[in-house]
Amino acid sequence: MTSLLGITQFLTWTYLFVTAALAYTPLSNDSLRRLPSGSSDFNLDTDTGASLLAPILIPRVPATPGSQKVQRHFVDFFAQQLPAWTVEWHNVTWTTPATGDQQVPFSNLIFRRDPPWAAVGDVARLTLAAHYDTLYRPEGFIGAIDSAAPCAMLMHAARSIDLALTEKWAAMEASGDAGDGLEEEKGVQILFLDGEEAWVSWTQADSLYGSRALAAKWESTQYDGLSAFSTPLDSISLFVLLDLLGAADPHVPSYFAKTHWAYQHMAAVEDRLRKLGMLETGPSSRFLLESSKRAHQFSGGFVEDDHVPFMARGVDIFHVIPMPFPPVWHTMDDDGAHLDLPTTRDWAKIVSAFVAEWMDLEGFIPEPPPPVATPSSKTKTKQYTEKSEL
Ligand SMILES: [Zn+2]
DSSP states (O other): OOOEEOOOOOOOOHHHHHHHHTTOOOOOHHHHHHSOOOGGGGOSOOTTSOOSSGGGOSOOOTTSHHHHHHHHHHHHHHHHHOTTSEEEEEEEEEOOTTTTTOOEEEEEEEEEEOOTTSOGGGEEEEEEEEEOOOOSSSTTOOOIIIIIHHHHHHHHHHHHHHHHHHHHHHHHHHHTOTTOSSSOEEEEEEEEEOOOSOSSSOOSSSSOHHHHHHHHHHHHOOOOTTSSSSSTTTTEEEEEEEOSOOSSSOOOOOOOGGGHHHHHHHHHHHHHHHHTTOOSSOTTOOSOOOTTOOGGGOOOOEEOSTTHHHHTTTOOEEEEOOSSOOTTTTSTTOSGGGOOHHHHHHHHHHHHHHHHHHTTOTTTOOOOOOOOOOHHHHHHHHHHHHHHHO
């Protein structure tokens, strides 16, 4: 993403707040406490195979072996740990100003979970997105905040809600509430987008390769005429885009009056998790500070990023990106060593709780499994025992 644009228009938002808020149920304190911690998901070493993040911390220029490795990491994770999610590849080619006439392949990956009884065109989908490609230059650029960490946060969030979704939908089927037409059918999808970065310098043509193609395709794909939604684009209930997250002390503004209600929900979740002592960063370091922003305070400024092609087609956007950008942005210092892991894990928890509330999972969040003794914890116990014997 690059520049901050200024626009002067904004839409009336009071009405939208009232209608959209009906579909959102806050989690109880008990449920918030049960959310899994990020723990090993955000380890920086690949040795144990437990980290979701570490395999993404490599250069991921489109159509290179690094990019393909990371695609496999996403696909393997869902296949092995979340088999109820479907995978869809969206492949497209573009030329770029750095590569001349050569057609460069880009691949967006879409992982999705819909209610099992619902027809594909009847599901309103919370859409969570991050880009996984990295800059073409400087060579070797890792892009930890941009956007390896956001990708890992989305993987973590998917796993955090998966069992609760299964149980909620099973309970709905057992009670006869499934597909009764009284409630909107709610699904969730995760987009790992390719080709967000410019290859030479940011222009409309040299940026957003994956998201521009996906938004156009989803606008032109028609669902069955009897469906609740006309196209996959129309079925997006909210497009939540995570970018540049994982550096310490982020300040994420509320960019859009139209979706400020969603921002307020995530800010409320953050606030409650902090009060419950469930976040690792200090209580004074709130990430989402603009909950009380008033309609007249929205300037219309926003950051150009993967949401733009969707926003241009009328999709509601919640852009979770700090302003100012973290100091390591687009430098060789944007690597694993410069991530702030407590901040990264806190974001993962906040996003997971927001998704769980959106999907109405109150009452279905399971108790976390008892901690498994790892080799390091055994070592610690042993050291302690030895010390106590001395
Ligand atoms: Zn970038």
